[in-house]
Amino acid sequence: MRWLTLYARSRQVPASLAAVVISAVAVWALGRGGDEGPADPRLPVLVLAAGAMAASTGLGGQDPALDRTAAIRWVPRRAGHVLLAGAVVAAVLMAVQTMGADMATTAFVVRDAAGLMGLAALGAALLGAMPLF
Numbered sequence: 001m002r003w004l005t006l007y008a009r010s011r012q013v014p015a016s017l018a019a020v021v022i023s024a025v026a027v028w029a030l031g032r033g034g035d036e037g038p039a040d041p042r043l044p045v046l047v048l049a050a051g052a053m054a055a056s057t058g059l060g061g062q063d064p065a066l067d068r069t070a071a072i073r074w075v076p077r078r079a080g081h082v083l084l085a086g087a088v089v090a091a092v093l094m095a096v097q098t099m100g101a102d103m104a105t106t107a108f109v110v111r112d113a114a115g116l117m118g119l120a121a122l123g124a125a126l127l128g129a130m131p132l133f
Contacts, residue, residue: 011058011081019054020092023047028096031103044093044104048112051089056120058085060128078121086117 008014024047031043059081090113097103104112 007077013058016054016057016085017088020051020089023050023054024092024096028100031100041104041108044109045112047093047096048089048109048116051092052086052113052116052120055085055089055117056124059121059124082117082121086113089113089117 027043027047027050031040059078090109093104093109093113094106
């Protein structure tokens, strides 16, 4: 369990999770006073994009040479990181939706979270990750 805590700290998971939750609550507060018409998909996409951006900061290693020489392969860990980050971002948006009006369907949230996390992973693989703080 200790390696999981160290891995989460090295990948800035606490800061990323705080950014995801804060952005979701802020967008929920902004969209709360809207009319009762059809839901506008721009607000959920904003939450998902902010969450994917915040989660993508942990996709790049601190030292690429260290990642290449590790005894344990990093590809499965990074794939798990991307999948878990996408699930957390989608879950936070779905949890925020339970407090108010539905902003998007579950299928929309899952599809967009998977797509945005895939784009973030591709960007991190090609260009490297940008630090959050």
